[in-house]
Amino acid sequence: MSKPRNWSFRITWFRLLLICFVIGAVIAALYRFYFGLGSVTHLSDRWPWGLWIGFDLLCGIALAGGGFSTALIVHVLHKDKYLPIARAALLTSMIGYIISLISLFLDIGRWYNFWRPFFYWGFHSVLFEVFWCISLYTTVQVLEFGDIFFEKVNCPSLKKILGALMTPLLILGIVLPSLHQSSLGSLYIVAVDKLNPLWWSMLIPFFFVWSAFFLGPAMVTIEGTLAARAYRREAELPVFQSLTKVTLWMMIIYFIVKIIDLNYRGVMSQAFNGSYESNMFLIEMIVFVLLPIFLYAIPAIRTKLWGVVTASVLVVAGVVFNRMNVVFTGMAKSVGGSYFPSFWEFLITIGMWSFLILFYCFVVENFPILPKEEYLSHESSIPSKPGVHA
Amino acid sequence: MSNGVLVDVTKCIGCRSCVTACKSWNDLPDRVAQNTENWDVPLQMDSDTWTQVNYNLVGQGTQRKWRFVKRQCMHCEEPACESACFTHSFVKTKEGAVIYKPTDLNQDYCVGCRYCMIACPFDIPKFQYEERFPYVQKCRFCYDRMTDGNKRPACVSACPTGALKYGEKEALLAEGWKRINGNAQYVKHVYGEKEYGGTSWMYISDVPFDQLGFKVNVTERSIPSYTWQVLKWTPYIFVGWGALLTAMRLYTKGKSVAHDEHEMYGPVDPK
Numbered sequence: 001m002s003k004p005r006n007w008s009f010r011i012t013w014f015r016l017l018l019i020c021f022v023i024g025a026v027i028a029a030l031y032r033f034y035f036g037l038g039s040v041t042h043l044s045d046r047w048p049w050g051l052w053i054g055f056d057l058l059c060g061i062a063l064a065g066g067g068f069s070t071a072l073i074v075h076v077l078h079k080d081k082y083l084p085i086a087r088a089a090l091l092t093s094m095i096g097y098i099i100s101l102i103s104l105f106l107d108i109g110r111w112y113n114f115w116r117p118f119f120y121w122g123f124h125s126v127l128f129e130v131f132w133c134i135s136l137y138t139t140v141q142v143l144e145f146g147d148i149f150f151e152k153v154n155c156p157s158l159k160k161i162l163g164a165l166m167t168p169l170l171i172l173g174i175v176l177p178s179l180h181q182s183s184l185g186s187l188y189i190v191a192v193d194k195l196n197p198l199w200w201s202m203l204i205p206f207f208f209v210w211s212a213f214f215l216g217p218a219m220v221t222i223e224g225t226l227a228a229r230a231y232r233r234e235a236e237l238p239v240f241q242s243l244t245k246v247t248l249w250m251m252i253i254y255f256i257v258k259i260i261d262l263n264y265r266g267v268m269s270q271a272f273n274g275s276y277e278s279n280m281f282l283i284e285m286i287v288f289v290l291l292p293i294f295l296y297a298i299p300a301i302r303t304k305l306w307g308v309v310t311a312s313v314l315v316v317a318g319v320v321f322n323r324m325n326v327v328f329t330g331m332a333k334s335v336g337g338s339y340f341p342s343f344w345e346f347l348i349t350i351g352m353w354s355f356l357i358l359f360y361c362f363v364v365e366n367f368p369i370l371p372k373e374e375y376l377s378h379e380s381s382i383p384s385k386p387g388v389h390a
Numbered sequence: 391m392s393n394g395v396l397v398d399v400t401k402c403i404g405c406r407s408c409v410t411a412c413k414s415w416n417d418l419p420d421r422v423a424q425n426t427e428n429w430d431v432p433l434q435m436d437s438d439t440w441t442q443v444n445y446n447l448v449g450q451g452t453q454r455k456w457r458f459v460k461r462q463c464m465h466c467e468e469p470a471c472e473s474a475c476f477t478h479s480f481v482k483t484k485e486g487a488v489i490y491k492p493t494d495l496n497q498d499y500c501v502g503c504r505y506c507m508i509a510c511p512f513d514i515p516k517f518q519y520e521e522r523f524p525y526v527q528k529c530r531f532c533y534d535r536m537t538d539g540n541k542r543p544a545c546v547s548a549c550p551t552g553a554l555k556y557g558e559k560e561a562l563l564a565e566g567w568k569r570i571n572g573n574a575q576y577v578k579h580v581y582g583e584k585e586y587g588g589t590s591w592m593y594i595s596d597v598p599f600d601q602l603g604f605k606v607n608v609t610e611r612s613i614p615s616y617t618w619q620v621l622k623w624t625p626y627i628f629v630g631w632g633a634l635l636t637a638m639r640l641y642t643k644g645k646s647v648a649h650d651e652h653e654m655y656g657p658v659d660p661k
Contacts, residue, residue, distance in 0.1 A: 120478055120499055179627060369652055
């Protein structure tokens with residue numbers, strides 16, 4: 001901190017609207033806690049998992065994948081040119097996880113029992129691993145963020161402790177998400193004969209963790225562009241472009257493994273049988289995997305801001321589309337019935353994502369998260385000082 | 391000794407005495423709206439209805455016949471619900487019953503995540519959505535009766551035609567095959583012998599099982615074995631991946647230029 005500044009949070013009409021959503025969601029959530037799930041959701045015995053698990057948890061965690069992929073690139077591989085985005089990626093990831101934990105808490109029927117799995121080890125359950133990893137990783141992220149927090153809030157002793165813990169925290173902060181991003185996929189291994197074979201696979205943990213990782217750079221690109229637009233700054237285009245290589249190659253591998261997996265299990269023909277599931281699968285593969293691969297592969301497109309942003313939006317939408325296909329499309333035929341979220345489910349979801357935006361704005365306006373503008377687009381000018389490491 | 395029930399579909403007359411017996415023994419309320427006039431509509435189980443009899447109008451050649459199938463929890467040998475639960479709220483007892491909230495100790499360990507409902511291949515666990523603090527509900531194989539002098543489950547004791555037979559599972563399986571081999575009308579299959587690693591409730595029928603609403607050609611492996619095949623790698627990945635990352639960090643750290651992060655980042659000024 002060069003010069004200390006007081007806390008600030010500017011109120012605009014847009015932010016006021018978001019605050020209204022948050023208040024509405026809080027009221028709906030309190031109502032749900034008191035009157036039970038049946039009173040606010042359209043969940044049923046056929047559709048025990050709905051919008052909150054499908055979108056807020058599965059997609060929220062995947063979208064927060066920017067945190068661990070960036071941490072790996074910046075803090076383990078020490079690719080320093082990506083430093084400008086590191087803290088923003090950590091921040092969005094942390095808020096994403098907090099939201100996922102809140103939605104999980106909302107979704108469980110006996111919410112006062114949420115802590116039970118910590119003490120009663122159902123280690124043969126995938127959910128056990130997911131629960132432990134997500135809780136621990138959220139804690140790790142809060143601690144990592146503490147290091148930034150104490151740059152503003154002066155408390156040298158705590159900052160020193162956190163500084164000493166940073167290496168194990170960073171490593172845990174990559175190992176834990178790697179484990180549970182894959183476990184979120186493994187959750188559906190149990191649904192053999194229920195989940196459509198186009199999505200069910202013993203490799204589903206690989207597909208989940210791999211896609212969460214390659215989604216990271218795309219998510220960082222979108223966040224960075226939005227933040228730049230909102231704060232009238234220059235977007236970190238060179239960083240985004242350079243990151244496309246990671247996504248490009250990982251998506252190519254993803255696509256190849258997908259094809260091999262479908263062939264190995266002998267279900268390739270099901271992708272072309274004209275059923276609802278097969279059409280959704282083809283859209284997922286062509287629009288959200290192949291198309292971004294081409295956009296990323298063509299230099300004339302990926303060097304432009306609109307190009308890299310378009311491709312990134314497709315990648316992010318594609319991962320959401322994939323998770324939705326697993327939770328809803330792929331299960332629909334075997335469980336029957338129908339599910340469409342209620343107004344209240346939507347309201348709570350919208351409220352939570354509104355909270356994410358508000359919290360992000362508050363933090364970047366008050367804490368050193370984004371690079372100072374003089375360091376943007378001059379990679380060489382990242383200040384270096386011997387003896388102090390990232 | 392593990393118990394089971396052999397259901398002979400050819401003997402069921404669809405009287406639904408078993409449903410009533412189940413409701414009265416377990417003190418479950420009736421839901422009038424459920425009792426539809428249309429017999430051919432498949433009835434659903436719910437948190438207050440742990441068993442249900444469905445009516446199937448089956449065409450075979452020029453013949454048409456009614457077949458009635460009682461459905462309830464199959465009480466798998468290796469239950470998917472038990473493996474999916476992260477608080478041990480399900481247990482497969484040595485007597486053969488798969489029960490929820492099994493002991494006095496873990497009465498209230500369920501968090502209501504409903505992963506058991508995703509996991510169950512027969513879609514058996516049901517949730518009390520209308521309750522403030524809901525439980526999962528399902529058939530308990532009348533475990534209270536089973537442990538009280540090995541009494542038959544309420545549904546079996548109510549069956550007037552002998553379509554349900556309670557006993558030691560292996561003996562019932564042998565009897566099922568004896569009936570099949572002694573009468574050419576039966577389909578050559580005991581449903582539940584191998585499905586998902588075997589179940590304590592088994593069915594024999596003279597009509598192909600897929601026409602009676604059963605899932606056929608399913609895996610013969612138990613569902614927990616699929617999960618475990620993946621989950622067992624967790625500790626190795628944790629240690630191995632962690633070690634690899636630490637090594638990479640230390641290796642690249644030496645080669646990189648150090649930065650002063652304090653100088654680099656700053657709060658954004660909202661313009």
